[in-house]
Amino acid sequence: LNERRNLLTAEQFAEVILNHLTSSQGKDPEHASIYDWRMALSLALRDQVIRPWFASTRTTYEAEAKRVYYLSMEFLVGRLIEDVATNLRAEDVAAAAMRSLGQDYGQVVRDEPDAALGNGGLGRLAACFMDSLATLGIPAYGYGIRYEHGLFEQHFKDGQQIETAENWLTQRYAWEFERPEVRYEIGFGGTVEKSGQTSKWIPAETIIASAYDTPVVGWNGLWANTLRLWAAKPVKVFDLDSFNRGEYLAASELEALARTISRVLYPDDTSEAGKELRLKQEYFFTAASIKDILRRLDSEGRVVRDLPQRVAIQLNDTHPAIAGPELVRLLVDERKLEMENAIDIARGCLGYTNHTLLPEALERWPEPIFKRVLPRHLEIVREIESAHLKASGSPVRILEDGDVKMGELSFIMAHKVNGVSALHSDLVRETVFEQLNRDYPDRILNQTNGITPRRWLHNCNPDLRILINDTIGTGWPADLEQLEKLVPHAQDAGFLEAFKAVKAKNKVRVANWLKSHHYIAVDPDAMFDAQIKRIHEYKRQLMNLLETVALWNEIRDNPNADWVPRVKIFGGKAAPGYVVAKQIIHLINDVAAVINADPQVKGLLKIVYPENYNVSMAELLIPATNLSEQISTAGNEASGTGNMKFALNGAPTIGTLDGANVEIRERVGAENFFLFGLTAAEVVERRKQQNYSAAAIAVSQRLSRALEQIENGVFSPGDPDRYQGLVQDLRQKDYFLVTCDFDDYFAAQRRVDSAYADQDSWTRMAVLNTARVGWFSSDRTIADYAKDIWNAHSLIGGARQ
Numbered sequence: 188l189n190e191r192r193n194l195l196t197a198e199q200f201a202e203v204i205l206n207h208l209t210s211s212q213g214k215d216p217e218h219a220s221i222y223d224w225r226m227a228l229s230l231a232l233r234d235q236v237i238r239p240w241f242a243s244t245r246t247t248y249e250a251e252a253k254r255v256y257y258l259s260m261e262f263l264v265g266r267l268i269e270d271v272a273t274n275l276r277a278e279d280v281a282a283a284a285m286r287s288l289g290q291d292y293g294q295v296v297r298d299e300p301d302a303a304l305g306n307g308g309l310g311r312l313a314a315c316f317m318d319s320l321a322t323l324g325i326p327a328y329g330y331g332i333r334y335e336h337g338l339f340e341q342h343f344k345d346g347q348q349i350e351t352a353e354n355w356l357t358q359r360y361a362w363e364f365e366r367p368e369v370r371y372e373i374g375f376g377g378t379v380e381k382s383g384q385t386s387k388w389i390p391a392e393t394i395i396a397s398a399y400d401t402p403v404v405g406w407n408g409l410w411a412n413t414l415r416l417w418a419a420k421p422v423k424v425f426d427l428d429s430f431n432r433g434e435y436l437a438a439s440e441l442e443a444l445a446r447t448i449s450r451v452l453y454p455d456d457t458s459e460a461g462k463e464l465r466l467k468q469e470y471f472f473t474a475a476s477i478k479d480i481l482r483r484l485d486s487e488g489r490v491v492r493d494l495p496q497r498v499a500i501q502l503n504d505t506h507p508a509i510a511g512p513e514l515v516r517l518l519v520d521e522r523k524l525e526m527e528n529a530i531d532i533a534r535g536c537l538g539y540t541n542h543t544l545l546p547e548a549l550e551r552w553p554e555p556i557f558k559r560v561l562p563r564h565l566e567i568v569r570e571i572e573s574a575h576l577k578a579s580g581s582p583v584r585i586l587e588d589g590d591v592k593m594g595e596l597s598f599i600m601a602h603k604v605n606g607v608s609a610l611h612s613d614l615v616r617e618t619v620f621e622q623l624n625r626d627y628p629d630r631i632l633n634q635t636n637g638i639t640p641r642r643w644l645h646n647c648n649p650d651l652r653i654l655i656n657d658t659i660g661t662g663w664p665a666d667l668e669q670l671e672k673l674v675p676h677a678q679d680a681g682f683l684e685a686f687k688a689v690k691a692k693n694k695v696r697v698a699n700w701l702k703s704h705h706y707i708a709v710d711p712d713a714m715f716d717a718q719i720k721r722i723h724e725y726k727r728q729l730m731n732l733l734e735t736v737a738l739w740n741e742i743r744d745n746p747n748a749d750w751v752p753r754v755k756i757f758g759g760k761a762a763p764g765y766v767v768a769k770q771i772i773h774l775i776n777d778v779a780a781v782i783n784a785d786p787q788v789k790g791l792l793k794i795v796y797p798e799n800y801n802v803s804m805a806e807l808l809i810p811a812t813n814l815s816e817q818i819s820t821a822g823n824e825a826s827g828t829g830n831m832k833f834a835l836n837g838a839p840t841i842g843t844l845d846g847a848n849v850e851i852r853e854r855v856g857a858e859n860f861f862l863f864g865l866t867a868a869e870v871v872e873r874r875k876q877q878n879y880s881a882a883a884i885a886v887s888q889r890l891s892r893a894l895e896q897i898e899n900g901v902f903s904p905g906d907p908d909r910y911q912g913l914v915q916d917l918r919q920k921d922y923f924l925v926t927c928d929f930d931d932y933f934a935a936q937r938r939v940d941s942a943y944a945d946q947d948s949w950t951r952m953a954v955l956n957t958a959r960v961g962w963f964s965s966d967r968t969i970a971d972y973a974k975d976i977w978n979a980h981s982l983i984g985g986a987r988q
């Protein structure tokens with residue numbers, strides 16, 4: 188196994204880079220741009236991944252090992268240079284090589300655009316899972332879509348969000364290999380031909396799914412898996428006849444139409460779009476992946492009866508739910524299995540992860556659309572439904588109210604269904620799938636999310652990495668619970684001092700970046716309080732902002748009190764069609780403009796909201812944060828993973844008992860977590876009461892005042908009515924109970940202030956957060972999926988070295 192890594196010296200590596208600069212980029216050092224250098228470095232690193240990649244394929248084949256297929260509409264990968272370099276343990280060699288070539292390694296690293304093929308938590312989780320699958324040496328493929336345009340770029344104009352197309356593929360993507368020979372025809376529409384017992388789907392249109400492979404290397408370079416992304420291409424690239432007739436647009440129309448399927452990532456992660464194109468995207472990448480899986484099975488001389496022993500297919504939410512009907516279709520229509528047998532075989536392979544309970548995010552497809560795009564699959568869904576009704580006597584249907592319900596379909600077609608935190612899995616059992624849980628009592632299980640410690644500590648927080656290495660050794664990146672060994676050091680004044688110094692340095696780094704990239708001055712000695720995530724009502728950025736306004740009032744009323752200086756950092760995008768979320772963004776920026784210009788709170792309170800939050804920005808901000816805001820309405824955040832990233836980097840949480848916050852608090856200790864707010868059960872009860880928000884506002888002076896200021900235009904003097912609607916909703920409905928939790932939140936923030944004032948005890952809290960969250964490594968999560976759902980195994984003994 189150790190032969191897998193090709194350890195080069197810095198000199199040798201520099202030569203490889205230089206070779207790529209000339210041979211791959213066609214430049215000499217005198218004329219190379221930073222892009223050329225980045226390509227050369229990336230390709231040189233990619234070269235080093237090939238050996239473990241091939242060796243992993245060979246090992247898997249020889250061991251006849253079961254493979255895991257992770258089907259996900261989103262992979263929010265971010266940058267890869269540092270990730271690959273550190274996993275190969277070649278970061279020093281790479282940096283030294285670049286230095287010897289006269290290049291600034293850090294600058295080249297930061298030149299890489301994020302691969303932003305995801306919206307948020309669900310997509311980033313898929314990327315962390317790919318890292319852990321490779322680190323654990325589990326044979327696996329990630330399957331997804333090679334979007335031409337990733338998540339839109341966010342700009343602010345007069346405080347409002349403007350979206351522009353993201354364009355990562357205008358530059359070559361250094362990490363991928365195009366596989367023109369791996370292509371499948373994917374059909375849409377058409378009719379179903381019957382003859383006797385057999386059915387055959389005759390699609391009306393066909394496009395090509397074409398594979399692009401990115402190797403994903405694990406820690407220590409011992410194993411590499413493949414992320415295979417599908418691009419849509421036309422069957423016929425160009426219509427020469429049209430061209431010759433002078434119809435130039437028509438000549439390329441086929442190509443443009445086909446490519447539409449993989450053109451753009453859907454930017455809405457809550458409201459069910461119900462758009463035909465989205466269904467086509469889902470079927471496109473799922474069908475290509477299933478064909479690829481069966482082709483591999485065939486090539487290994489296996490029969491489809493072996494599928495459940497050979498193959499585990501995990502559905503990342505319902506987006507690839509059509510995998511069930513598609514696999515059944517291929518087994519029945521093309522391989523002539525009996526329907527019920529085919530359904531059982533498919534179920535033996537499939538697992539389904541639920542990531543949200545929000546009703547508007549649960550996918551349902553109107554039957555007419557479904558039938559138009561996938562006529563044969565609709566028939567198969569009916570067969571699946573009858574088999575389920577017959578076997579279980581359950582009243583739950585897949586087809587209901589004219590819709591195909593993808594959650595029910597996924598549940599019924601999967602042998603295991605999991606939630607993503609303990610609380611969320613309980614709610615999955617008790618709410619959306621209550622009846623199905625009774626029908627299939629052993630199907631639901633929990634798999635609490637995790638994060639990769641390589642990206643989210645080792646790489647993003649180099650000074651903390653060094654301090655931890657010096658204190659407990661270097662075993663932790665592959666065995667994160669070793670961080671427990673830091674616990675005794677929480678009593679060591681010298682260690683606390685060093686830990687605090689790391690945080691201070693990271694804050695200076697952010698302050699400098701805010702100055703140079705956003706022209707904002709912040710005091711690095713102030714508390715950095717961050718809420719960075721998608722803008723959603725249930726995440727309650729609005730409550731955070733109201734608390735900021737109330738604090739502003741309080742400081743102005745008592746300017747001579749002992750205030751703890753704070754910088755409130757917001758980051759995040761709103762779905763382009765989510766009007767309320769966009770108003771919240773506008774309001775954050777409006778409030779920031781007023782508060783930041785107020786001399787009375789200068790040095791005490793500041794709001795910063797850098798535009799275009801993404802994975803790379805998270806890597807910069809998280810290590811510099813003192814306080815992590817995880818304040819969703821209990822029962823709504825399935826897990827959260829940002830919460831884990833902050834705790835790991837020494838930022839205690841202010842939060843509700845929601846998602847994985849519950850488990851984080853249990854592990855770090857209640858005394859190291861600032862808890863407030865209604866519980867999930869209390870939220871349900873409160874919603875039954877009449878006028879709960881009016882009642883909550885009536886008893887809170889602070890809240891009333893802040894709401895009045897916002898609705899009277901204090902923060903929008905040129906347009907005083909701007910936020911009437913937003914505030915009216917809080918007064919009259921407030922579905923997410925911002926008003927009900929406000930006072931408790933404000934009080935918790937003041938407990939934070941006092942705790943922060945004692946810097947020694949605050950740092951001790953921060954250390955204990957880092958020390959006790961090792962369990963939230965995605966290595967643990969993946970090991971548990973492998974054991975409880977996939978029955979898949981590691982093919983490397985010594986990953987933890």
Ligand code: 26V
Binds near residue numbers: 306307309459827
């Ligand atoms: C839904 C839809 C609906 C149709 C349009 C496109 C689209 C895209 C994504 C989604 C599902 C979003 C669900 C999601 O991201 N859930 C988050 O998953 C994280 C990983 O498990 C978890 O930590 C977050 O709490 C949860 O909100």
